[in-house]
Amino acid sequence: MLSSFIWLAFAAQPIICQQIWDTYTTTWDRSKLFTYSAASAINFVDPGDTGDATINIQEGTVYQQMDGFGAALTDSSAQLLNNLKNSNSQAYWDFLGRTFDIADTARSAGFSALRISLGASDFSQSAYTYDDTAGDTSLSQFSVDRAPSYFWTVLNDIKGIQPGIKLYILPWSPPAWMKDSNNIRGGSLKSEHATTYANYLLKSVQGFNAKGFRPYAVSLQNEPGHSDGSYPTATLSSSLAASIGTTLRTLLNNNGFSGVKLLGYDHNWDNLAYPNDVINRAASSFNGIAFHCYGGNVGGQTTFHNAYPNEEIHFTECAGTNGSDWWGDIKWNMDNLIIGAVQNWARSVIFWNLVLDPNGNPKFPGTGSCGGPGCRGVATVNGNSVSYNQEWYVLAHGSRAILPKDAGGPWGKRIGSTVTGGKNWALRANAFVTERTSSTEWKRYSLVVLNWNDNASSSWNPQPVKTIINFKGKAATVTFPVGVSTLWWFAA
Numbered sequence: 001m002l003s004s005f006i007w008l009a010f011a012a013q014p015i016i017c018q019q020i021w022d023t024y025t026t027t028w029d030r031s032k033l034f035t036y037s038a039a040s041a042i043n044f045v046d047p048g049d050t051g052d053a054t055i056n057i058q059e060g061t062v063y064q065q066m067d068g069f070g071a072a073l074t075d076s077s078a079q080l081l082n083n084l085k086n087s088n089s090q091a092y093w094d095f096l097g098r099t100f101d102i103a104d105t106a107r108s109a110g111f112s113a114l115r116i117s118l119g120a121s122d123f124s125q126s127a128y129t130y131d132d133t134a135g136d137t138s139l140s141q142f143s144v145d146r147a148p149s150y151f152w153t154v155l156n157d158i159k160g161i162q163p164g165i166k167l168y169i170l171p172w173s174p175p176a177w178m179k180d181s182n183n184i185r186g187g188s189l190k191s192e193h194a195t196t197y198a199n200y201l202l203k204s205v206q207g208f209n210a211k212g213f214r215p216y217a218v219s220l221q222n223e224p225g226h227s228d229g230s231y232p233t234a235t236l237s238s239s240l241a242a243s244i245g246t247t248l249r250t251l252l253n254n255n256g257f258s259g260v261k262l263l264g265y266d267h268n269w270d271n272l273a274y275p276n277d278v279i280n281r282a283a284s285s286f287n288g289i290a291f292h293c294y295g296g297n298v299g300g301q302t303t304f305h306n307a308y309p310n311e312e313i314h315f316t317e318c319a320g321t322n323g324s325d326w327w328g329d330i331k332w333n334m335d336n337l338i339i340g341a342v343q344n345w346a347r348s349v350i351f352w353n354l355v356l357d358p359n360g361n362p363k364f365p366g367t368g369s370c371g372g373p374g375c376r377g378v379a380t381v382n383g384n385s386v387s388y389n390q391e392w393y394v395l396a397h398g399s400r401a402i403l404p405k406d407a408g409g410p411w412g413k414r415i416g417s418t419v420t421g422g423k424n425w426a427l428r429a430n431a432f433v434t435e436r437t438s439s440t441e442w443k444r445y446s447l448v449v450l451n452w453n454d455n456a457s458s459s460w461n462p463q464p465v466k467t468i469i470n471f472k473g474k475a476a477t478v479t480f481p482v483g484v485s486t487l488w489w490f491a492a
Contacts, residue, residue: 018442018489018490018491019041019042019043019044019489020041020042020044020476020478020487020488020489021038021041021042021489022036022037022038022487022488022489023036023037023038023485023486023487024036024037024107024396024397024400024485024486024487025037025481025483025484025485026330026393026397026483026484026485027481027482027483028327028330028454028462028481028482028483029462030326032481032483033388033393034109034393034396034397036107042476042477042478043476044469044471044474044475044476044489045474045475045476046474046475047468047470047473047474047475048475049468049475049477050468051421051465051466051467051468051477052421052422052423052426052465052466052467053419053420053421053422053423053424053426053427053465053466053467053468054419054420054421054424054467054468054469054470055417055418055419055427055429055431055447055449055467055468055469055470056417056418056419056420056470057415057416057417057431057445057447057469057470057471057472058415058416058417058418058431059415059416059431059433059445059471059472060416061415061416062413062414062415062416062433063345063413063414063415063416064312064313064345064346064347064413064414065347065411065413066342066347066348066402066411066412066413066414066432067112067113067166067216067314067347067348067411068111068112068113068166068348068399068402068411069109069111069112069113069338069348069349069350069395069398069399069402070111070112070113070114070115070166070348070349070350070351070395070399071111071114071115071350071351071352071353071354071378071391071395072114072115072116072117072317072350072351072352072353072354073114073115073116073151073154073155073158073354074117074121074123074124074352074353074354075117075120075121075123075124075125075147075148075151076123076124076125076353076356076361076362076363077123077154077353077354077355077356077377078148078150078151078153078154078155079125079148079150079362080355080356080357080362080381081095081096081150081154081354081355081381082150082153082154083381084381084384084386085153085154085157087383087384088384088385091384091385091386094386095379095386096157096158096161097161099111099354099379099392100112100158100161100162100165101161101162102162102403102404104403104405108396109392109395109396109399109400110162110396110399110400110403111162111395111396111399112162112164112165112166112399112403112411113165113166113168113216113348113350114155114158114165114166114167114168114350114354115168115169115170115316115317115350116155116167116168116169116170117169117170117171117172117222118130118169118170118171118172118201118204119146119147119171119172119173119175119184119232120172120173120184120231120232120364121172121222121231121232121364122172122231122232122363122364122367122369122370123353123356123362123363123364124232124364125148125362125364125365126365127184127185127232127364128146128147129146129171129173129174129175129176129184130142130143130144130146130147130175130200130203130204130207131143131175131200132146132175132176132177133177134176134177135177136177137193137196139196139199139200139203142200142203142207143207144204144207144208144211152211155213156212159212159213164408166216166217166348167208167213167214167215167216167217168215168216168217168218168219168263168290168314168316168348168350169204169205169208169215169217169218169219170218170219170220170221170222170263170266171201171204171220171221171222171234172184172221172222172231172232172233172234173185173232173233173234174189174193174197174200174221174234175200178190178193178196178197178200179234183229184232184234185228185229185230185231185232185233186227186228186229186230186233186234187227187234187235188227188234188235188236188237189221189234189235189236189240191240194240194243194244194247195247197244198244198247198248198251199251201218201220201244201248202248202251202252202255202257204218205218205252205257205260206255206257209257214260215260216260216261217260217261217262217263217287217314218248218252218260218261218262218263219262219263219264219265219266219290219316220236220241220244220245220248220264220266221234221236221241221266222266222267223266223267223268223292224236224237224238224241224265224266224267224274225267225268225271225274226267228368228369230364230366230367230368230369231364231366231367231368231369232364238273238274238275238277238278238281239277239281241264241265241278242264242277242278242281242282242285243281243282245262245264245278245282245285245286246282246285248262248285249262249282249284249285249286261287261288261312262285262286262287263286263287263288263289263290263312263314263316264278264279264286264288264289264290265278265289265290265291266290266291266292266316266317267291267292268291268292268293268294268295268296269291269292269293269295269296269297269298269299269300269301270295270296270297270300271295271296272300272303272304275289275304276304276307276308279308279311283308283310283311286311287311287312288311288312288313288314288347289304289308289311289312289313289314290313290314290315290316291313291314291315291316291341291346292315292316292317292318293315293317293318293336293337294317294318297336298336298337298340298341298344299344300344301313301315301341301344301345301346302344302345305344305345312347313344313345313346313347314346314347314348314350315337315341315346315348315349315350316348316350317350317351317352318333318337318351318352319351319352319353319370319375319376320351320352320375320376320377320378320389320390320391321372321373321374321375321376322358322359322360322373322374322375322376323373324376326390327454329390329391330390330393330394330450330483330484331450331452333390333391333394334394334397334428334450334452334484335428335450335452337349337394338394338395338397338398338430338448339398339428339429339430339448339450340428342398342414342430343414343430349395349398351378351391351395352375352377352378353375353377353378354377354378354379355377355378355379355380355381355386356374356375356376356377356380356381357377357380357381357382358380358382359374360373360374360375360376360377361374376389376391377389377391378391378392378395379392393484394484397448397484397485397486398448398486400446400486401430401432401446401447401448401486401488402432402434402446403434404434405434405436405441405444406436406437406438406441408437409434409435409436409437410434410435410436410437411434412432412433412434412444412446413432413433413434413435414430414431414432415431415432415433415445416431417429417430417431417447421467421468423453423465426451426452426453426465427449427450427451427452427453427465427467427480428449428450428452429447429448429449429450430447430448431445431446431447432445432446432447432448433445433446434446442490442491442492443490443491443492444488444489444490445471445488445489445490445491446486446487446488447469447485447486447487447488448484448485448486449467449480449484449485449486449487450483450484451464451465451480451481451482451483451484451485452482453465453482454482462481462482463482464479464480464481464482465479465480466478466479467479467480471491472491476489
């Protein structure tokens with residue numbers, strides 16, 4: 001927002017920097033939940049004040065372009081939201097607006113990525129793919145309209161709020177007749193159907209595009225190392241994936257979809273041999289690799305990046321568990337995903353179901369997926385109402401930092417930042433810069449900060465951390481409460 005300016009001197013060049021006004025805060029005790037404030041300005045001044053910690057912004061060190069934060073629009077999520085639309089349209093539109101509107105004035109989360117299953121997943125109400133006619137190698141019976149009508153209704157409403165929403169599409173299973181199990185529940189793709197399967201994926205991209213939803217990225221198979229006989233799954237070897245990817249890349253390029261990204265793997269951090277093999281065999285066909293959180297640790301992303309620095313990294317699935325500790329989940333998700341996955345080169349961070357009911361339903365009939373207390377949606381639809389879960393708040397904080405300032409303008413890029421000082425351990429932080437559509441407009445600089453100084457391992461004693469933000473030779477003093485904060489300012 002516009003306010004009085006501070007003229008700063010840096011080396012021989014004059015620097016213009018705005019005060020910090022805009023902040024979003026979520027505190028450990030939930031007294032603030034993604035609460036916006038512009039109550040008082042925080043000035044950048046000559047260094048001199050001292051703090052418990054210092055965040056050093058290295059604006060000249062630019063890392064990856066960010067694509068966005070979001071969740072999966074599963075059939076179950078779409079069904080619940082469509083039911084909500086019919087029973088309480090105000091709550092429905094409020095949720096979509098608060099979740100997907102990217103305008104600054106909306107003060108919303110601005111989710112910009114949706115992950116979508118091509119056919120049934122473990123959160124669908126029935127078993128289906130886009131071509132269930134046995135032996136239809138010509139795919140003459142293919143139709144994306146096999147997806148439930150309510151899925152298209154909700155997706156269309158989301159796009160109405162955010163026309164540029166990025167869609168990450170992929171199947172949980174090929175059609176049963178392409179598999180050795182002859183069932184979408186478990187089994188493996190037969191190698192003799194590799195070319196047919198590549199055409200199946202091309203037709204999926206074409207089908208979405210014909211409905212007005214141009215996919216941003218397509219993957220070959222969700223969790224290709226996992227076969228489960230209770231819900232749609234399939235294994236796919238890395239060598240066969242590389243072969244299919246090579247065929248699919250040519251098909252996409254030849255049919256007007258050269259800009260659609262092709263991602264490999266879409267599975268856990270703990271099996272880097274698979275994505276390594278895919279890229280070794282077919283680097284020119286794949287834009288990058290997608291990871292999940294259910295095995296290994298986030299550092300695997302940097303290990304992969306160091307080996308293949310030209311390949312993009314996307315983080316595309318993690319689910320919360322019903323009944324877990326709210327603040328503990330905030331800390332883990334911020335440390336490992338919202339901050340951690342991005343520090344380890346992720347361009348996107350996408351969680352699992354956008355919404356579920358309080359029991360983690362509805363699920364695929366008979367599935368053993370998400371057993372025990374059940375998976376938690378990013379938000380919960382309970383009859384005619386919606387409640388926002390810890391996953392929604394962490395995604396909102398990450399998303400708010402990278403959104404375009406200008407309509408149709410560029411998204412944020414991660415830039416260098418370090419945390420130093422006596423309590424450097426108490427803060428986790430990421431910094432971003434967002435360019436403008438006009439070179440005369442000031443860039444937006446953003447910070448996402450986790451203060452986890454709660455002394456949870458000994459006596460519970462949450463303490464704020466007085467922090468110095470060093471930026472272009474000047475300093476601003478901010479006291480971060482225990483929780484998550486997103487803030488920004490503008491500078492030339």
